[in-house]
Amino acid sequence: MLILRCPYCGVSGEETEFHAGGEAHLKRFGPGSSDAEFEAYLFQRENPKGVHFERWRHVNGCGKWFHAARCTATLEVFGTYPAQSTEPPADLRKAISAKRPGWKWREFS
Amino acid sequence: MARRRYSVFALAREALRYHAGWERAWNSPAPKSRYDVIIIGAGGHGLATAYYLGKNFGITNVAVLEKGWLGGGNTGRNTTIIRSNYLQDPSAAIYEKARSLYETMSQDLNMNVMFSPRGVIMLAQTEHEVRGYQRTAHANSLQGVQTEFISPARVKQLVPIMNIDGPRYPVLGGLWQERGGTARHDAVAWGYARACSGMGMDIIQQCEVTGIRREGGKVTGVTTTRGDIGCSKLGIVVAGHSGVMAEKAGFRLPIESLALQALVSEPIKPCMDVVVMANTVHGYMSQSDKGEMVIGGGTDGFNNYTQRGSFHHIEETLRALVETFPVISRLKMLRQWGGIVDMTGDRSPIISKTPLGGCFVNCGWGTGGFKAIPGSGWAMAELIAKGEPGPLAAEFGLNRFAEGRFIDESVAAGVAH
Numbered sequence: 449m450l451i452l453r454c455p456y457c458g459v460s461g462e463e464t465e466f467h468a469g470g471e472a473h474l475k476r477f478g479p480g481s482s483d484a485e486f487e488a489y490l491f492q493r494e495n496p497k498g499v500h501f502e503r504w505r506h507v508n509g510c511g512k513w514f515h516a517a518r519c520t521a522t523l524e525v526f527g528t529y530p531a532q533s534t535e536p537p538a539d540l541r542k543a544i545s546a547k548r549p550g551w552k553w554r555e556f557s
Numbered sequence: 558m559a560r561r562r563y564s565v566f567a568l569a570r571e572a573l574r575y576h577a578g579w580e581r582a583w584n585s586p587a588p589k590s591r592y593d594v595i596i597i598g599a600g601g602h603g604l605a606t607a608y609y610l611g612k613n614f615g616i617t618n619v620a621v622l623e624k625g626w627l628g629g630g631n632t633g634r635n636t637t638i639i640r641s642n643y644l645q646d647p648s649a650a651i652y653e654k655a656r657s658l659y660e661t662m663s664q665d666l667n668m669n670v671m672f673s674p675r676g677v678i679m680l681a682q683t684e685h686e687v688r689g690y691q692r693t694a695h696a697n698s699l700q701g702v703q704t705e706f707i708s709p710a711r712v713k714q715l716v717p718i719m720n721i722d723g724p725r726y727p728v729l730g731g732l733w734q735e736r737g738g739t740a741r742h743d744a745v746a747w748g749y750a751r752a753c754s755g756m757g758m759d760i761i762q763q764c765e766v767t768g769i770r771r772e773g774g775k776v777t778g779v780t781t782t783r784g785d786i787g788c789s790k791l792g793i794v795v796a797g798h799s800g801v802m803a804e805k806a807g808f809r810l811p812i813e814s815l816a817l818q819a820l821v822s823e824p825i826k827p828c829m830d831v832v833v834m835a836n837t838v839h840g841y842m843s844q845s846d847k848g849e850m851v852i853g854g855g856t857d858g859f860n861n862y863t864q865r866g867s868f869h870h871i872e873e874t875l876r877a878l879v880e881t882f883p884v885i886s887r888l889k890m891l892r893q894w895g896g897i898v899d900m901t902g903d904r905s906p907i908i909s910k911t912p913l914g915g916c917f918v919n920c921g922w923g924t925g926g927f928k929a930i931p932g933s934g935w936a937m938a939e940l941i942a943k944g945e946p947g948p949l950a951a952e953f954g955l956n957r958f959a960e961g962r963f964i965d966e967s968v969a970a971g972v973a974h
Contacts, residue, residue, distance in 0.1 A: 449867055450859075464869050468858035470813075487959040491811035491902045495800040497862045520814070520860045 450518070455528050457510040469503035472515045473535060475557045497521050499544055499551055501536060504528070517544060560755040563667050582747055583627075583754035588761050591787035592620045594941060595779060596794055597766050597802060599623035600632040601742070602919055602926065603794035604749035604760075605934020606941070611756040613935070614942035619758040620788075621750075622781060624765040628746030631796050634864075634896035635927040636819050636841060636853040638832050640677045640737035642704045644693050645964045647952035648905060649700040654949060655932030659740060662931065668748030670740045671846065675831050677737030678712060680881075681730040682837040690732040707733045718828050723880045726838060739832060739843055742927055749934075769806040775914035776806070791916045792941050797862065797897025799920035808912045810920065811958050812899045815856040816866035817924050820893035824848030828884065838877030839870075842885075850885060852878065856898065856924060866895040898923050903957075905964035908936050908950040917941050918955075 450463040459465075470493075477489040494500065500520045505513045517526040517536055526547070527540045535556035536544075545551060561567065561580060571578055594610060596603045599621045610616040623629075639659055641652035658665075659672045681687040690706055697704040709721045712731045721728035750760050761783070768780035769791065778787035793802050803810045824847050834841040839855030854874035857866045871893060879886045901907060901921040906929070908919050919937045922929060936949035946954060952964060 449869075463867060471860075483959055488809075491958045492809050493811070493813050495810075495813050495860060497798070497801050497814075500860055502859065518859070520862045523861070523863055 450523060450525055452504060452516060452525060453528050454506040454509055454512070455514050455530050456512045457506065459506070459509055461506075461509065465506065465508045467505045467507045469505055469513065472501040472503045473556050494554070499526070499548060503531065519548070560667075560751060563669075582751040583760050585762060586759050588620060588622075588759065588764065588781070588783055588786050590785075591778070592759070593618040593788065594790045594792065595619070595786060595788040596621045596792040597779070598630075598793070598795040599627045599746075599750065599760055599762065600630050600794070600796065601628065601746050601749070601930035602796070602922070602933045602937070603792070604628075604746055604753060605930050606792055606794055606919065606937040607753045607758055607934075608749045608756075609935050609938035610942060611753065611758065613938055616942055617756045617758055619753070620786065621753065621758065621760045622764045622766055622779070622786075623760070623762045626762050627750055627760065628743055631896040631898065631926060632742055632746045632930075634819065634894055635742055636843065636851050637739040637742045637927060638677065638737070638834070638841065638843065638853075639672070639674075639740060639928040640734050640832075641702050641928070642677070642679065642693060642697055642732055642734045642737070643966060644696050645905075645966060646696075646700060647964050648966055649697065649702050651932045651936060651949050651953075652929055653700070653702050653932075654935060655929045656736065658931035658935065660736075662740075662745070662748065666748035666752050668744055668751060670744040670748055672738065672740040673846075674736045674738040675843075676715070677734045677832040677834065678707075678715060679732040679834045679836060680712070680728050681706075681732070682726045682728060682835060684729070686837060687729050690730065693732055702734075703736060704732055704734045707731050715831055716829055716833060718882055718884050719833070720881055720883055726835070726877060726881055728881070737832065739845075745927075745930060766802065766805070769802075769913075769916070771807065771913060776916045789915060790941055792919065792937060793911075793916065794919045794937065796899050796920060796922065796926065799899050799918065803911075803918065806911065806913050806916055810907070810918070810955075811902055812907075812921055813860055814862055814897050814899055815859070816861040816863065816895045817854070817856045817898045818866040818871055818893065818895045819851070819853040820871060820890050821845070821852065822850040822885065822888040822890050825850070825888065835877065835881060838874065838881075840874040840878045842878060842882065849891065850888060856900070862897055864895045864897055898926075900924075903963035903965045904967040906933070906953055907955055908933065908940060908946065908953040909955040910940070910944075910946075911955065
């Protein structure tokens with residue numbers, strides 16, 4: 449059972465209070481992009497065994513979408529941050545790097 | 558290395574000498590330095606692939622590498638349901654091929670896989686499902702798959718313990734496949750392993766692939782925890798960890814890994830002799846030969862590699878099933894477990910060539926891989942042997958995502974398998 453903290457209303461709740469919304473920080477491609485870019489945007493996901501950045505919604509609470517960093521191999525939640533972020537905040541990145549030495553960071557855009 | 562046949566005479570002979578003469582079902586040799594074909598993953602699909610490489614194409618210089626123990630992943634974690642009542646033609650073709658191979662598998666492998674064509678009902682509990690399953694029944698009759706849409710009264714006749722008048726989930730009908738059923742999942746893996754070993758293939762357990770060696774855009778071998786092994790062709794058949802393995806091979810897959818849970822109750826007297834699936838409530842149930850009620854649920858909503866899921870999903874499944882089956886309300890549950898399923902966007906599998914030459918991938922079976930094992934192995938063996946997909950695998954290529962040729966089973970069958 450995951451415990452998540454909503455960065456908007458500050459409430460910590462277990463996962464039945466939230467709804468998972470898939471990978472965060474997807475770069476969107478639309479008209480004018482190549483077929484490969486559009487395919488990757490629609491179907492390719494990081495699906496890492498390790499640190500995963502994902503979207504959650506506080507459905508049984510304030511109703512807002514936010515982002516979370518979580519480990520898919522241990523279910524540890526590293527932290528949550530507002531959905532307006534284009535990449536994980538620096539302090540969260542630092543905390544993750546300390547906990548997962550050798551974790552390779554990808555480019556966020 | 559022909560194996561001694563299992564038969565009633567073998568049983569009688571061993572009974573007279575304290576069962577001292579049974580040999581190991583398969584060999585566990587040290588890896589050789591090179592094979593024609595390496596299959597990563599000794600689950601049902603990987604072993605079936607190796608078996609049909611030998612049986613259909615005479616390729617026996619094959620190794621099957623397994624990180625853990627044979628059949629210890631999703632092959633040993635499913636709810637053993639076999640059916641082929643899919644909507645789309647490519648799906649119906651490969652699942653029906655698999656189902657028909659299950660019919661004779663015990664004889665083919667000389668291993669009792671306890672295939673029990675007891676019949677599968679998929680309950681229609683909403684008007685949408687009634688229309689959807691009627692459509693599937695019509696599609697199945699065109700595909701030559703025997704199914705029929707049956708009335709609530711017939712459902713009640715087949716499953717007397719079912720409450721068909723529940724207030725939330727009334728039973729409005731059902732899609733009935735008489736030749737669907739169950740099989741002993743471990744025996745399927747063991748039977749294929751024994752037959753592969755009998756053909757001279759090497760099944761190497763406790764051997765994790767840590768890297769995939771490539772040269773000039775072609776695969777040349779794998780690095781493992783038991784040393785480097787060379788190969789000309791490589792088949793990746795690792796279900797939940799497909800994305801991890803693809804990354805080692807230098808390409809990406811349109812796959813997300815999720816946890817799917819199942820559980821069994823304490824054994825009770827025989828009370829239900831068919832498999833019942835209720836997709837509206839994400840639950841399905843059958844009774845094992847030991848008397849346990851085998852129950853499967855839905856997936857968690859988030860990516861997960863831990864082989865354990867969230868408790869509230871089990872609770873949701875059981876809450877709904879208790880309404881449909883009031884007799885189970887006081888059953889104690891014995892065991893609960895999870896497996897990592899590999900989900901694609903259209904909920905159909907991938908049996909495909911990859912951007913890496915000589916490397917083939919079989920994955921994306923999601924929540925419904927067990928039923929497909931023989932058909933999947935058949936199609937994958939043909940792909941590896943010929944280098945090009947045969948008729949069964951042709952539609953399941955990776956390129957379908959770029960081309961928009963989806964085999965969309967997510968509405969018809971994607972939730973509960």
